Amino acid sequence: MSRKLFGTDGVRGRANTYPMTAEMALRLGAAAGRYFRRDGGSAHRVVIGKDTRLSGYMLENALTAGLTSTGMNVLLLGPVPTPAVGFLTRSMRADLGVMISASHNPHHDNGIKFFGPDGFKLSDEAEAEIEAILEGEIAPAQPQNIGRAKRIEDGRGRYQEFVKTTFPAGLRLDGLKVVIDCANGAAYKAAPEVLWELGAEVIPVGVSPNGTNINDRCGSTHTQTAAEAVVAHGAHVGISLDGDADRVMILDQNGQVADGDQIMALLAARWAEEGRLNGGTLVATVMSNLGLERFLSARGLRLERTAVGDRYVVEAMRRGGFNLGGEQSGHIVMTDFATTGDGLIAGLQFLAEMARTEKPASELVRNFETVPQLLKNVRYGADKQPLSVDSVKARIAEAEARLNGLGRVLIRKSGTEPLIRVMAECEDEALLLQEVEGIVAAVEAAV
Template sequence: MARIFGTDGVRGLANKDITATLALELGQAAARLTIAQMPEGSYDVEHKPKAIIGRDTRVSGEFLSHAIAAGIASAGMDAIRIGVVPTPAVAYLMATGDYDLGVMISASHNPMPDNGIKFFARGGYKLEDATEDEIQALLEDKDWDAPIAEGVGDITSDPATADRAYIEHLVEACGTPLKGIRIAVDCANGAASYVAPEALREAGADVVVMNASPDGRNINDDCGSTHPEQLQAVTVASKAAFGVAFDGDADRCLAVDSQGNLIDGDKIMGMLAVGLKKQGRLANDTLVVTVMSNLGLHLAMKERGIKIAQTGVGDRYVLEEIRNSGHVLGGEQSGHVINAHYATTGDGILTALMIARDVVRSGKTLAELTDFIKRLPQTLINVPNVDKNRTDDPELVAAIAATEAFLGDSGRVLLRASGTEPLVRVMVEAATQSQADAAAQKLADVVAKRLSLT
């Protein structure tokens, strides 16, 4: 069986790729592994290990949460369905509560027909690749002794407790009354629909809410962080200080300033990094970003004495670097921001509160706090039907080196092989758009010629 886990769990078309059968078997496998890893003699049928299961608002999340709960209980763990919650709420409960396994059913920013399943371990961290591989191995191992009688786990529901604990954590993390500030909030008809407005209101903000009426089918539908146009218009019309938009499971956040200009994850991270550095709370004076962050962020951080640590694409790799090197802040241009002072994963609602806190404390607008980060022009060209494993071709390597020498410190070249297609992505950043366009096209032509499959 090919590896089913991607960079953020198992994901695909609900009821085709992500079926009730797969959910049940994943629940069984994850529970079996959790029990197998418990200290010898510690398993007690009277006080079984516990799993919590959250989901976003997709209609398919209902049957999948029942199925995965059934799998977990059939393997001998208690399963607690906590209903619709943001992904970071599951991570927070795993970090602070007495739970042995966390499950989130969501396809994040993907359209409604998709869904996915991801797991969290004690401590609130997503599972390592090796642990996911062990779960997949157990999926294929059908020869096991299922518990019977008292060995079978219970299934219960407890949604309210999860909401209240997580909201209190968010308000406490904000630490600054937000009275007097108006914030426009696009909840993407997703998991943030109740929690985000409530947390911001409890922190003191005046909240203008949109797309917070999920019906199971409208999640991410022309709204949220992937479609910020509505937020931009409402922020200006409502005279809000700024606006924020979440994705379906609320682990990412993008913002717009009072004039409706988009503030992406790079600018948000840069602003927060400068604020933490001033407070002496930016560990190692370092911000962790992926290779997709704009060179403009790198240059702006360098001017302010902040170092950049760079990882591959994916918030899990940002988190690995944060944990391994003792950093506290990092994320992605897409709006995944990890603040290790308060969270173990990307948290969009926490990010919104951190933005509001910095605006209130500084007395400046969001535009003023982020204007020092100048995004360099960028061109991205996808080159299809090529051998993505031969990007070390000597002629291509020489062309890249020549382009980098021409651009100097004012530009950057990045080639990325697609994980699923015979395709190479050529990205160039430069001082002007015309330079970026010309350099990217020239390299794309070399890729097409040298790596062609025909």
């Protein structure tokens, strides 16, 4: 059963435009409620969190209406990070968790992500079944069985207390000056408070959300803001989250950025030394740098690659019994602690290494030499299928032949935006640029 509405990370689009309308959110809530009430039992429960987008109010109310119409009792968490929804779904014994967020996208976008009762994101198969229910008549609950809605005032506090338990008990952050950029998003209260409670001197950035400034020139997709704060305040390290705080970038004391690959390399090596890296394996996507693979191989460790999307990383981790994975973009998944990527927990693990080793951040963020990598995006219309055009396929095959043995080519559709992502890696930067630009030109001609 294929999916049409769901992408790689839930349903996503421009607010007040299909599919991110109040009407669709209401029907989607009702379909999800009906899917999770198939056993006909009572006392079904769903938790709903959101980030700080203005459209979150609209979608939260519509989802609540749809869910309660099928008999689900709704617990409203307010603004909390995406990983908090995964944690609280399981902690509060809910049947379903919902996060309203478009992650790192601008404020005018929004999205709806679903979590199962185990706190993990729903599988492709479950999402396809919800779509099938959505396309038909959704049976409402009897009047006496309509659900209730209740606001949970301490959801963020529960999550913060849990997050602190993931930091080594014998360590503190005393003496560390930390810039934390919350992207004016979901962690704008939680992240600074956790760091302060663990002893850090906190310099908060991006903690004044107004509904439209989420990810606006701040956060993990615009690290310049945090970098400038690190240098200006003489901070020891910077932690830059995205709008829903499920991804992170680390900045050293000079403002230099370490992406998810470098963070995963540090943690994998450390965990392997301690005998904590299950199966001697790190799970990452096809986007991760070839340098990471070489770094792991030199230590007798293995890199298992998946399709792009942290959900696919998590699925591979669960299948193989692995406990560390993530994406170059900053999703770091540690299933010993969380069911999804958690930028704050990943940041704390990095800070724990700083406290344990007493090394500056600059020594911990450069774990391997990256192979030159170039990524370019080409936007296309919804009615176009550029990767099916013969001239595009021929140009991709030509690039693969030229890079054979020297690097690799990866061409894919974005799962969240109408973009073709053209990526290649190669030690020869001139050849790399030539081949990427050649494929981009072919795709542009096709669209």
